[in-house]
Amino acid sequence: MADKSVKENRILIAMDGSKYCNYAFDWYLENVKKPSDYVILVHCVEMNSLASMPGDIGASGLLMKSIEKERESCDKYLRELTDRMKAAELHGKVKRTSGPARSEILRVAEDEKVDMIITGTRGMGTVRRTLLGSVSDHVLHHSHVPVIICKHKDPDHQQEKQQGSKK
Template identity: 40%
Template sequence: MAEEQEQTTGVEEHCGKIVVLGIDGSDPAKYAFSWYKDNVHDPTDRVILVHTVEVNEVLHSKQWQNSPYTFDKNVLVKMLEEEKEKIKKKLEGFAQMLTECKMNGTVKSVHAANPGEGLVRVAKEVNATVIITGTRGLSAVRRTLLGSVSDYVLHHSPIPVVVCSHKDS
């Protein structure tokens, strides 16, 4: 799959928290970012927005449904290039969020079996102080059947985790 990508905003010296924040463009992720910005952010913090690309995401796209038993190398290469471009545009948009909020930080795209795994791995790599993530507000049954990023992070993170649930969830 495509290599991991990263976008960095104005890097300054920091002595505050290293915050890993899960971001995917969804409303719960945007709420988590806003909550952090409004309630916890300190100008000395280094914020790492993590966009996790699930390994199976490309392989299970609609384009493969048309021909489940054959693999055309050119089609696969084209799909991966298109996905890489989509990821790059998302990262640029997330980096713009950091810039607009005058936050020191990085936007990073990582590949993982699931988003929670990607968040925990990045947090360990950068010696993060805290992980912040949003939640979709699933019921216990749906969380069990569908899986939950926040549940995964809560159970596997070696550092504190803040799960931001919007009051309307």
């Protein structure tokens, strides 16, 4: 039976299948996790492959095949997230949403009344982040709850950034 005197913290962790979000999940487990936490793993589906399809996709049935492939891939990833939660003995749920991650993360955080948001970051440079927009940057500046942005410690990633700044 749970101790009622311990406050349940509601933690949202944004997950997209990247090593950056996986790092954020692992960072949570190592640094923040408490037995009383209620964790919500959020995966925002944007149907990215549809944006790169050729112009006349309806006639050949490619659209339906592409949608089904995206759905299967998403369902598989959601099962993986559920398994990761069970393996880590987390109390909570996995939630799939549709739409841009930057707004969906904030919407789910508000709907679920979370106390904290945790996300990874790709560590884009200033120019790229300004032009493309950063999900983590947007969430940080528009959230009404604390946001932890976990920067991946990938040595290859750091080397790429250093080489890019020398060019």
